[in-house]
Amino acid sequence: MIANVAALAEVCRKARLAVIHVWYVVEPGAPELKQNARLFVDVRNAAANVRGTWGAAPVDGLEPLEGDFVVEKVRMNAFYGTKLDALLDGLAIDTVIVAGAWTNMSIEHTARHAADAGYRVIVVSDGTSTLNVEWQEAALKYALTQVATIATCAEVASSFPPRSEP
DSSP: OHHHHHHHHHHHHHTTOOOEEEEEOBOTTOTTOOSOSHHHHHHHHHTTTBTTSGGGSOOTTOOOOTTOEEEEESSSSSSTTSSHHHHHHHTTOOEEEEEEEOIIIIIHHHHHHHHHTTOEEEEEEEEEEOSSHHHHHHHHHTGGGGTOEEEOHHHHHTTOOOOOOO
């Protein structure tokens, strides 16, 4: 998955398309996480995704490069309470390619919000993952099919040839 996403990001950079990294980051003690859902309770209890720790660091091989953007979130949905929508609007982006972890949670929430907000959504099947095959297949074969195009990273990459230098 990591190699697939890294290759797609590189193709997007060469085509001069925006590459946006969304990181789940909380402060020590996770005071910003209302304890209304098991996920948020678990993040706080495990001290997961805390700024400055391994859990909040970019995955090896998917670090942002010069010109990339970083958006931090504290909820499953990459749009909720973040600057993502304003960034996409400012960059005049109308299509989002969604990759990352927890296909049946963060990817689904983000894709649904993007579709509701009027974006064309592409979810890369081999650029997403979750805890088990059943959840992955349920998300990609059922839940996401109504709000997104499902394609492989290579299929998406082939639609963005590099632009010539100005």
